[in-house]
Structures are given as structure tokens and as C-alpha cells.
Amino acid sequence: MHLLREFFGWIRSIGVAFVFALLISVFVFQPTKVLGGSMEPTLQDKEIIYISKILHTLNSLPDYGDVVIIDSRIDRKRSILDDFTENPIFTLFGKKVEHNIWVKRVIGRPGDVLEFKNHKVYRNGQELAEPYIKELMHFSTDEKIKVPEGHIFVMGDNRNNSRDSRNIGSIPVDHVLGKMIM
Template sequence: MKVREIVGWIRSIAFAVVFALVLGIFVFQPYKVDGHSMDPTLQDQQRIYVSKLSHTFNYMPDYGDIVVIDSRVDRSRTFLDDVLGHPLIGLFTGAQDDHSMYVKRVIGKPGDVLEFKNNKVYRNGIALNEPYIKETMDYESNGKMTVPADHIFVMGDNRNHSTDSREIGFIPLDHVMGTMIKNPFAGK
């Protein structure tokens, strides 16, 4: 009787772990904001919840969406990266201290022409209305840039203190880990 009960418990625990892994890899995952690049919208160490369906099904996020990206754009991502990035696996591998995941806002999608002038971002010749940014952007660049196919351009809301696509480049769609969802427990 005892052995049967122990086997039942082990089976239940194994099922729960596999279920949690599948949910975290393909559907839903919490992330923690690291730094002040998304001030005032998100604060340092704030926990956010991300729908991973856009990553799982490889679809394009919308303008203004807050996304989690893998900033290592110079390398290809694999399924193993998704598995190792899961919080349960990270407890055993130390990957929870990985600082390559950034939280940013989608500014440009494939084919968009972006300019940075007059302390504003212009998309396809039109200045963006960005009430969410912390302060007037000090960044300007010469010329225009076009977002390539299967990529996005992201920026932090704290434009003067953000490492984003201006430095790391365009973000391949498979490096978009997911889109932030409103916290159902936040009461806002």
C-alpha cells in the first residue's frame, strides 16, 4: 500500500512539473523588470506577466506593445534556449540571473522607416505621440532606417537611459519572448 501511494505522489509531482514547464515555455511566464529603462511605465524589480503565444506561434506584436526580448541578436535562438529560460530550470542552472532579457516597447515593424529628429521618433514620416515616455528624448540620428522583414524595432520608455534597438539593432521576431499582459491581480 505504501509503495503504491509513493508512486502516485511521484507521478502527480512529475505531471505538475511537466505541466508547469509546458505552460512557461509556450503559454505564459512571469518576468522581472531589471533596471529603469521602462520608467515611468514599469519600475525596477516589478514583476510582469508575459503571454508567450506570440513567440510560440511566431506572430508580430502590435505597435506600443510591451515585449520581452532576447537582446543577443547576434546569435540564433533554439528551442533549448526556451527550455533553459524557464524559471524552474533557471533555479538549477543559474539562468534566473541572465541579464540578456530586456523589457521594451514596440516602435517599428517590418517595412517601417524610422527617423530620430527634433527630439522625437518619426515612423513613416509622422511623429509618434508617446505620452508614456519619461522625458524628452535627447537622441537624434542622421538619416533613416528601415525595419527589415521578420524584425521589430524596440525602445524603452526612459529613452535617455535605455539600451534598446538604437544600440543592439533590429530584433528578430524569434527573439521576442512574449507580450506583456495586464496583471489581473493589480487592481489598476
């Protein structure tokens, strides 16, 4: 009887620790792996980074230049269930990792007007100083892009090898899953 009571005590302790770890990784911070070279030279393929989830939890806007984790499926609404089921803890149980989570840099915030000309990015008429980019950007367009309310515009640091807001459009704030802290 004593052995059974001790066994259930351990099970309860492990269960509480698991729930606590899950809540921290959903709402506070979590590690994630960079997949691909779109953030070179800042981040390398398969590099592990740590993200703060506070922005997402509070539905706050990231700052210019922040490296953020986004859900690229902007054509669908995110729910709290997504935050739990897409959590890395569930990959321990064999859940397939989707490639819809992207690591990008914030270039524009709501109301900003972005232009891409002369191999450079202009925000509200001012050329951005971007020492973090890998090489001159080959993308240009005559179109001016205005970032809508409740959205951000993101790009990879490897501008010539990045799928980002130039491809899928502005990102709803609720699709910003966190901000890189390490």
C-alpha cells in the same frame, strides 16, 4: 507495499504537474521580473509582470506600442532548447539568470522607416504620440532606419537611460519572447 505504491503515486503526480507547469510557462504565459529603469515610468525596477508567450509560440509580430520581452543576443539563432533552459522554473534549481532578456516597447515593424529628430520619433514620416515616455529624448541622428522583414524595432520608455534597438539594431521576430499582459 501499499506505502511504496502511494509514494510513487505522489512522485508521478508531482512529475506530471511539473511538466505541465513547464509547458505552460514555455508556450503560454509566464511571470518575469523587470531589471533596471529603462521602462520607467511605465514599469519599475524589480516589478513583476506577466507575459503571453503566444506571439513567440506562433512566431507572430507584435503590434505598435506593445511592451515585449526580447532576447537581446541578436547575433545568434534561438532554438526551442533556449525556451526551455532559460525558463524561470529552472531558476528554482539555481540556474544563473542572464541579463540578455530585455523589456521594451515596439516602435517599428517590418518595412517601417524610423527617424529620430527634434527629441521625437517619426515613423514613416509621422511623429509618434508617446505619452508613456519619461522625458524628452536626447538622441538624434540624420540616419533613417528601415526595419528589415522579419524584425521589429524596440525602445525603452526611459529613452535617455535605455539600451535598445538604437544600440543593437532591429530584433528578429524569433527573439520576441512574449508580450506583457499584466
